[in-house]
Amino acid sequence: xESVGLHLPTLSVQEGDNSIINCAYSxxxxxxFIWYKQESGKGPQFIIDIRSNMDKRQGQRVTVLLNKTxxxxxxxxxxxxxxxxxxxxxxxxxxxxxxxxxxxxTQLTVNP
Amino acid sequence: SQTIHQWPATLVQPVGSPLSLECTxxxxxxxxxxxxxxxxxRGLQLLFYSVGIGQISSEVPQNxxxxxPQDRQFxxxxxxxxxxxxxxxxxxxxxxxxxxxxxxxxxxxxxVL
Numbered sequence: 027x028e029s030v031g032l033h034l035p036t037l038s039v040q041e042g043d044n045s046i047i048n049c050a051y052s053x054x055x056x057x058x059f060i061w062y063k064q065e066s067g068k069g070p071q072f073i074i075d076i077r078s079n080m081d082k083r084q085g086q087r088v089t090v091l092l093n094k095t096x097x098x099x100x101x102x103x104x105x106x107x108x109x110x111x112x113x114x115x116x117x118x119x120x121x122x123x124x125x126x127x128x129x130x131x132t133q134l135t136v137n138p
Numbered sequence: 139s140q141t142i143h144q145w146p147a148t149l150v151q152p153v154g155s156p157l158s159l160e161c162t163x164x165x166x167x168x169x170x171x172x173x174x175x176x177x178x179x180r181g182l183q184l185l186f187y188s189v190g191i192g193q194i195s196s197e198v199p200q201n202x203x204x205x206x207p208q209d210r211q212f213x214x215x216x217x218x219x220x221x222x223x224x225x226x227x228x229x230x231x232x233x234x235x236x237x238x239x240x241x242x243x244x245x246x247x248x249x250v251l
Contacts (some may be wrong), residue, residue, distance in 0.1 A: 058238055069228050069242035070182070115181065119238055125172075125197075126240055130181040 038135045045103040047132045049116035052097060056118040060126070061090060061101045064113045073101070073114075103134075111136045140165035144229050144243040151250055157202075157216040159246050161229030164210065168234035171212040173204055176226040176245075188212060189234070224250045 039045050051059075057078040062070035076083045076090045076099075083090050089102040099116050113131040141164045151157060163169050173185040184197045186204035194204050201220060205213045212229055226247050230240040 060239060062242075067245075067247070069230075069245045072239060072241060075239060117240075125184055125187060126238075128182045 035130070036133045036135070038137060039106050041106060041108060041136055041138050043106055045101075045106045045110070045134060045136075047101045047103075047114050047134065049099040049101075049129050050097060051099065051116075051118050051127075053118060053127070054097065056097075058119045059090070059092060059099050060117045060119075061088075061099075062115045062117065062128075063110075064115065064131070066112075070115060106134075106136050108136045108138060110134060140231070140241065142229060142231055142241060142243040144227075144246050146246060147244065148247045149249070151219050151248065153221055153250055154218045157214070157219050157223070157248070159214040159227055159229075159248075161212040161214075161243055162210055163212075163231045166210070166231070166233070168209060169231040170234055171206060172230040172232075172240060173212065173214050174228040174230065176228060178226075182228065185214070219250045221250050224248055 037047060060075045061073040063073050064070040074085045074088050074090050076092050078094060081092050087104045091100045101114060103110055111134055113133050115131045116129045117126040119126050143162050145160055170189050172187045174182045175185055176182050185202060186194055186196055188194050188206045191206050191209055202214060202216050214227060226245050228245045229243040232238060232240045
């Protein structure tokens, strides 16, 4: 079946370094992708989204890259801070789908 | 701006007891509403979604049910809780007519003993 999954379940980085969180998807009809950040004990928080007609989108300290050829999505966080420590989820939707499909999540830990 | 509320924040219930979790959205009309469950250290499992008052779609068979008595109110219920119902329950909303960006509430942590 269609699925969205993450390459790495955990990622540990030093404060100030750049972080890259990856996501693979298998639904070739996916046309909209979202990254969420979930801090411990809280609901997921929208970070950034991208549509399939784009391959890059930038926000504040975050960049999302989309490679439709290999069905790969990544979230780059510049100058990672301790407050960035959280679980990051990718999610996808498609015209043929009626809901978001979430990946399992990557735990990002930022070491001081 | 839109806000989403869930209560209670935490709940401890005995096996076999009933359940009622409430979610309300402010600042928007005719939203799509969703209930998810999240096991510890895991991803999100969609339980129910609703595109309008009284319209509920169930994603997985279980002993939970959902209702939408008002446009911006979504309720998750059970007549008899099971141990396996423990988890973190999240409500979310999206713009009506669109199934794209979903915005999540703060969640309810349920422990069934």
